[in-house]
Amino acid sequence: MYSEEQNKITKLFEIQYPIIQGGMIWHSGWRLASAVSNCGGLGLIGAGSMYPDILRENIQKCKAATDKPFGVNVPMLYPNLEEIINIILEEGVKIVFTSAGNPKTYTETLKKEGLKVAHVVSSAKFALKCEEAGVDAVVAEGFEAGGHNGREETTTFCLIPNVRKHISTPLIAAGGIALGSQMKAAMILGADGVQIGSRFAATEEASAHDNWKQKIAELREGDTQLTLKELAPVRMVKNKFFQEIDQLYENGRNVENLKATLGRARAKRGMFEGDLEEGELEIGQVSSLIEEVLPVQKVFENLLKEFRETECPDF
Template identity: 40%
Template sequence: MKIKNRVTDMLGTEYPIVQAAMGWIARSPLSSAVSNAGAMGIIETSSGELDAIREEIIKMRDLTDKPFGVNVAQAFVRDPNIVDFIIDQGIKFVTTSAGDPVKYTSMLKSAGLTVFHVVPSLSGALRAVEAGVDGLIVEGAEGGGFKNPRDVSTMVLLPLVCSKVDIPVIAAGGILDGKTMAAAFALGAEGVLLGTRILSSAESPVHQNWKDAIVEAEETDTVFLNRMGPGPALRALRTERTSRLQKHPSDNIFAEFANVQDVYFGGDLEAGIALTGQVAGRINDIKPVAQIFDELVSEFHDVIGNLHENYGVSR
């Protein structure tokens, strides 16, 4: 069931699947489960806790012998030596996001790392290509987390970018199963990134209240906040708090994350903002990461095979 293409060749994984770099959440217990299941586990740095991240990378090497990477969310970088930090840890794959790809790409590439940059627009994609990245993660507005205020859906953005670039593209936003992976490939992607589906997995360290809220969510149960700024927009789980923020935006969206630990690990979803994608409306259960990927890849092959059988042209 392995899938071989440019993404798996670059990443050294069985599947062209990457885990989203969720702050405080994407650490060794979850990320090693992703890597061990054949995909690319990612360790976050957006928490800014580099001493803790160093320990998490050490733990990763005890928990898996499979490839894994690190994310640099540029808007949250506190240490100007972040690139040296990553190189010193022996990391070979990096995703960069939330900033200008020109800032770190050349330094990372000169050290021999593979770099994929997250982009929310065609202009961002073209700039990343000019900066010399190895690949793109094209992120539609369906996904959870920090977003471009000028939101574009994956269905529109992905084929647009793929029509303009030659480097490998990983699709993000709205992806959770084999059907959506097959759709992403039909639109030009060679890989997918999963966030909310992995956030709600059995190995995810977040509180059960958040996982239960995802399982119970309808397709309309996320909100798009801070469209007019200042600061980035974001997509989050609909709660009483986020519904208020939708109607009455905060003057400082980052201040809403002051009690992030209470939300993520304490289970108080009204204490702040629980970043969640629209696919929450399609998630009906909590499963181990390995089962999620096994079912996803099996369904991916079934969908592609059925499409060919039903609509393929005989030659």
């Protein structure tokens, strides 16, 4: 049974609560990361949507805004990877979450410099590879999650107990978690902590456009779908842009046509610039449970209250 006094994740990252904020592109700037850390969780700056100089600026501003631990999320399929890693080391960041790549690529380098490393996976197979690579924690992300996702389409409820069965490394559950009751369920299934994206995307401190934040609060069950599995699977809102992608599937699975329609900067156009029709809008299924844009502190209060009040009924 989970105890706030005895927890692998809080000890590992030296935080108060085992709540990690997702390092989401176009959402996770220094304001969101520092707010989460100041509330006792672990804030992450999302390097995936930042040029190297912008990342450095966000790290420096985050250091000025909090004296608590925070980290950087690094998707390993993005360009300028070596430069990004060097900036993280130069700026003295102590925690890195890597994703979308081989955990062996930088884990050893980062750990030699004294950093804590976590890696995001979508299967028990890749969780084992993370353990072999020597990561400090594994994030197992289910099919419900927003943004880029695993091809296996394994849900969080199936994924977490299976990963737990195969590894002894500290385990963080992600995908479909926005309520304290969901957090408790994940930990009963074997997770040591949770990573939350969508709920923190709809906060006042997130760097996304206000149009998009309000749209998240209006989404209902079935309004998102996983697509583009031929390129890189991604869960997005069924807007006009999504329908264009869907039409291409009806006319045949032509990868080049998919790439041409996707184009460049679609995610920025949607989530950062607020174009709700032509932009790519990435969010998880749990968005249907999000009813309003809140400050981070209120999100934390709700999570902790729900967590503590949720009990498992006898039968």
